[in-house]
Amino acid sequence: MLSGLVEALAGDGGRLSLLSRHASQHPGGIDCDYHDAAAFSRALEVAVERNGPIDLAIAWFHTLRIAAPRLLAEQVRGRMFQVLGSATADPAHPQRLATAAAVAEGLQGCQLRQVVLGFQVTGDGSRWLTNEEISGGVLDAVRTDRPLTIIGQVEPWAARP
Numbered sequence: 199m200l201s202g203l204v205e206a207l208a209g210d211g212g213r214l215s216l217l218s219r220h221a222s223q224h225p226g227g228i229d230c231d232y233h234d235a236a237a238f239s240r241a242l243e244v245a246v247e248r249n250g251p252i253d254l255a256i257a258w259f260h261t262l263r264i265a266a267p268r269l270l271a272e273q274v275r276g277r278m279f280q281v282l283g284s285a286t287a288d289p290a291h292p293q294r295l296a297t298a299a300a301v302a303e304g305l306q307g308c309q310l311r312q313v314v315l316g317f318q319v320t321g322d323g324s325r326w327l328t329n330e331e332i333s334g335g336v337l338d339a340v341r342t343d344r345p346l347t348i349i350g351q352v353e354p355w356a357a358r359p
């Protein structure tokens with residue numbers, strides 16, 4: 199869902215590292231499973247060896263109840279954009295954004311930004327975001343540098359697909 203964002207950032211001329219389980223088929227790709235903390239740490243070390251300190255991180259983790267988000271935050275020397283699912287904005291759980299932000303707590307080098315994936319209300323109901331909307335929305339968040347970006351909408355919560 200973030201491949202369009204990666205292409206846009208690559209077009210900016212920056213040096214990119216892509217970390218996922220099947221990333222090595224792409225330039226800058228480093229294979230690792232973020233559930234494996236040791237493997238994820240090694241992958242971050244490789245990224246820093248290749249490209250230097252991480253001054254911009256875009257992070258999607260399916261869960262934050264693993265070590266990887268904190269391990270990444272510890273390596274960032276600049277901004278880290280945390281991409282979060284719609285459930286983070288569920289009004290029944292108002293503490294979720296703050297809980298997610300705790301991955302960067304106490305880290306001077308990491309400036310955390312949050313991007314929540316919402317939904318789109320249409321004439322006849324609502325739908326989830328397309329990959330293009332997600333990549334475009336995260337790119338906009340990076341370029342405008344807001345602390346919190348909602349792509350699409352999360353209110354009214356009852357209108358979600």
Ligand SMILES: NC(=O)c1ccc[n+]([C@@H]2O[C@H](COP(=O)([O-])OP(=O)(O)OC[C@H]3O[C@@H](n4cnc5c(N)ncnc54)[C@H](OP(=O)(O)O)[C@@H]3O)[C@@H](O)[C@H]2O)c1
Binds near residue numbers: 221283315325326329
């Ligand atoms: N709100 C909305 O409108 C909206 C729309 C679309 C998606 N979403 C949400 O966004 C999420 C992401 O969607 P997706 O289908 O692209 O899901 P995904 O399976 O989480 O994959 C996203 C990326 O994470 C990597 N990845 C997944 N598991 C990994 C692991 N254990 N270790 C390292 N990398 C891993 C994948 O690459 P590899 O497979 O190479 O590891 C892929 O590049 C979903 O939870 C979906 O519900 C929301």
